Amino acid sequence: MGVAADMTILDSVVIGAGQAGLSSSFHLRRLGIEHVVLDANARPGGAWQHRWDSLSMADVHGVADLPTATAPGGSEARANEVIAEWFDDYEQAHDLPVLRPVHVREVVDVDGVLGIRSVEGGQWSARTIINATGTWTNPFVPSYPGQRDFAGEQWHTVAYPGAEHFRGKRVIVVGGGTSAVQFLGELAPVTDVLWATRRPPVWNSGGFSGREAIAMVQERVAGGLPPASVVSVTGLALRPQEEAARRTGVYDRRLPMFQRLETGGVRWADGTFEPVDAVLWATGFRPAIRHLAPLGLRSPEGGIALRPGARDVQASVTTVADPRVQMVGYGPSASTIGGNRAGRAAALAVRDHLGRRESA
Ligand SMILES: Cc1cc2nc3c(=O)[nH]c(=O)nc-3n(C[C@H](O)[C@H](O)[C@H](O)COP(=O)(O)OP(=O)(O)OC[C@H]3O[C@@H](n4cnc5c(N)ncnc54)[C@H](O)[C@@H]3O)c2cc1C
Numbered sequence: 001m002g003v004a005a006d007m008t009i010l011d012s013v014v015i016g017a018g019q020a021g022l023s024s025s026f027h028l029r030r031l032g033i034e035h036v037v038l039d040a041n042a043r044p045g046g047a048w049q050h051r052w053d054s055l056s057m058a059d060v061h062g063v064a065d066l067p068t069a070t071a072p073g074g075s076e077a078r079a080n081e082v083i084a085e086w087f088d089d090y091e092q093a094h095d096l097p098v099l100r101p102v103h104v105r106e107v108v109d110v111d112g113v114l115g116i117r118s119v120e121g122g123q124w125s126a127r128t129i130i131n132a133t134g135t136w137t138n139p140f141v142p143s144y145p146g147q148r149d150f151a152g153e154q155w156h157t158v159a160y161p162g163a164e165h166f167r168g169k170r171v172i173v174v175g176g177g178t179s180a181v182q183f184l185g186e187l188a189p190v191t192d193v194l195w196a197t198r199r200p201p202v203w204n205s206g207g208f209s210g211r212e213a214i215a216m217v218q219e220r221v222a223g224g225l226p227p228a229s230v231v232s233v234t235g236l237a238l239r240p241q242e243e244a245a246r247r248t249g250v251y252d253r254r255l256p257m258f259q260r261l262e263t264g265g266v267r268w269a270d271g272t273f274e275p276v277d278a279v280l281w282a283t284g285f286r287p288a289i290r291h292l293a294p295l296g297l298r299s300p301e302g303g304i305a306l307r308p309g310a311r312d313v314q315a316s317v318t319t320v321a322d323p324r325v326q327m328v329g330y331g332p333s334a335s336t337i338g339g340n341r342a343g344r345a346a347a348l349a350v351r352d353h354l355g356r357r358e359s360a
Helices: 019-030 046-050 079-093 178-187 210-222 240-248 290-295 336-359
Strands: 009-015 035-038 104-110 113-118 123-131 153-156 170-174 192-197 260-262 265-267 273-275 278-281 325-327
Touching (some): 009 019, 009 336, 019 046, 019 079, 019 123, 019 336, 123 336, 170 178, 178 192, 325 336
Parallel strands (some): 009 035, 009 123, 153 278, 170 278
Antiparallel strands (some): 104 113, 260 265, 265 273
């Protein structure tokens, strides 16, 4: 069923109904700010509903509470079901004005008012927007020569089919982040698996606190650079789930990045060829912000610069280029706890902006 557009000028439109969008909507509602939430998914659950089936609540690193609602705890239950149900209940309990499926195609400035246009043909007008679109819909695969000639399978984290799919195959996992570590943990006991990364992975040596790491990401974003993930700063850690894989030595047999793909495998710079049946690109995601391009928010450094938050680095949400645009779940707030805090900060920034506008 299509979603009708609203012709009135709303005080705010939230784009995205994941952790960050729901937190924003909760706080907007609490402040009495008229808004809608537009979400591309047909069902509640943000990106969590699309996580692979073998990711259990015991595997996730910890999901933060939503305002006034305690997050489900660790269990063997599937994260893609548990969190989706939790978000669904939350939207209903707080009567949040989520419209779906609405896939925002672009946000434009029309005589000082923000026009939000969807792929489905809907249009909304707003004085402010809170962008909460996460990264899941923008997977990143680096390009290597011969990628198209490779006759085996290529997968990205976004579509990981589970370890059983690879049983009996020779797989190379590419990427030095948390997802790669988790995939190796699942694959090593059932497949012949190799690990390649561009740079040596940074293991968590206990050197940085989470807060310090978030502050470092915030510094990048304040300078207009594209955000880096918090784990790129804190480092990686093995969990009990990865113990069986660790004993196979998979984490010690890491290879540098191959130079090219060929029909039946990959070739390294020294000419060595490695036959593989499948490449699993655990190469991460980029912020899903293409729809904001018409607003010209990007700095020359390639990121969207955010003003420093008043009290908390995760309260850094307002774009330097346009105070009407708040970014939540972006840069220092790209985690469930960050999205939650940023939602509150964004709602307050919207209130302040509307107040300033009215008094002006
Ligand atoms: C595999 C994986 C595991 C993770 N595990 C953890 C963890 O354990 N703990 C933790 O804190 N963080 C974790 N993270 C990071 C965390 O998931 C995210 O930072 C957080 O959940 C993102 O919430 P969000 O609201 O910003 O975005 P999302 O949950 O991605 O929600 C964004 C929503 O916006 C919608 N959307 C996107 N584009 C548009 C558009 N153009 N128009 C309309 N709607 C749009 C999407 O469909 C989606 O519903 C993990 C990330 C990954 C990839």
